[in-house]
Amino acid sequence: MFTEKDVKYIASLSRIHLNEEQTAQFSKDLEKILSYVKKLEQLDVSDVKPTSHVLPLKNVYRNDEIKPSLTQEQALKFSVEQHNGSFKVPKVIE
């Protein structure tokens, strides 16, 4: 069972605020999704290696060479608030 408590926990990890109505709705929806996924568990995958990546690519590197960075102005361009060259955000620690 996917409970409302689970939904609230995931919402808090994701910093999403849900009201009571949304919480109830999401727990129903997620329950449906999970029960569908449960069907997949019936498959025998004991011979299948876990797949982390779908493309047949590996070992893609770059060399340790400096590329130009953005200017401070460019970096801060999309910030909501800034101060002395830094991004300004609500205080995160007591």
Next chain:
Amino acid sequence: MTETTQQQYETVIGLEVHLQLSTKTKIFCGCAIVFGKAPNTQTCPVCLGLPGTLPVLNKQVLDYSIKVAIALNFSVNSFIKFDRKNYYYPDLPKGYQISQFDHPIASDGHIMIPIGENNFKRINITRAHMEEDAGKLIHDNASNASLVDYNRTGTPLLEIVSEPELRSAQEAYDYLQTLKLTLQYCNVSDCDMEKGSLRCDANVSIRPVGETELGTKTELKNLNSFKAVKASIEYEVKRQKSVLEAGEKIIQETRLWDENKLISQSMRSKEEAHDYKYFPEPDLVPFTIEASVIDEIAKTIVEGPQEKRERLVKDYAISDYDARILIQDPELSRFFEECTKTYKDTKKICNWINGQVLTELNSRKTKIANISLKPENLTQLMDQLDSGVINNLAAKDVLGLMIDSGQSADTIIKEKGLAQVSDDGTLDKIVDELIQEHQTIVTQIKEGKESAIGFLVGQAMRKTQGKANPKKIGDIIKRRLLHA
């Protein structure tokens, strides 16, 4: 009466060390890494986590990590991949940190830490994995805001996680010392705790002696020096004992060490259990590491600190004690070896390096790598000392002046007029004066009190501001007063 013996506890410590690898660029983008730049001047769309960008692994980060893995006796894994560690904090622009979860670069390492004079204890190291550093947050009380600088974001780190096999604050300290020394010899990081290129968190728990289950641990953070690691663990063990003795339970939490107050405090804001929901990083392909690559990198590891110590004793006939001092700083031992190429009295040059040179360095709170003194400067000074151009006293002054000015010994001796007076005529005249001025002493010497000669030599040094050749002065006095 029942027993009232106090419960004895065993301390269990595991250390997590973050090593900043000294590559030119970040782990997944080409931004330069330079300490102390203006905020947000070393970022790009990749390390800012802007949509549509793709990280690509810096080959040097992988090579450096493999080098460390070999030096710490790890097995380098043949298949590795990166994963996303999800959490929300403003120092992390993407909302996740790229790290390694189930296929790290290295597993099952170990180092030997010294126990007492001649014993060693093996400390196993669980794993090492590559990851990106987060940005820097400055909390501003006045505006009730936090200021974020993303220059550090994406700096390559290698996290080295020990097994919980350390049994005291001292062992944790010794582990860190040994680890740091070994890492320094890899030449992949400056290993500077003050600058944050070597960081350490400690997981600490206690359990009744004989118990095999681990107790509830706390994680100590903000440890900015070896001393802080030791002091914070000692404090934490005491604190946990008093909690248990009061019949209460240890709470699993992160505690911040306060170096001024010498206490740790619970970081309440991080109290909720972390649930990082790791999953494979889809933007980075997996990597396979061939044995031949590992072999090639292994060749670049010239020698570890302990092998170097043994070799120095053997090749240069110096004491084990002196060799131990020299290996503490790889640059210092390199300096010593350079000197011996042109200066053949290895013991004498070693004494000067471990004695005078270190004294001068310590008084300036610096290291050999940070000063302009070259091996040839020191050997030239030794030559001048040996040939009698200057005396021991002047040589010590010249050394200090060389370190401060970067000038050669010859230049300083000439400019400061430090060459000692060895000219017979001049020294004879000085002895004449002394005999006139110190009749009582002269009588004593003539009566056989040879120790009084030292007094006259001292007076000669005074007269000449330390420039007289003390050996010659002594000889002249003896010749004049004893063999006359």
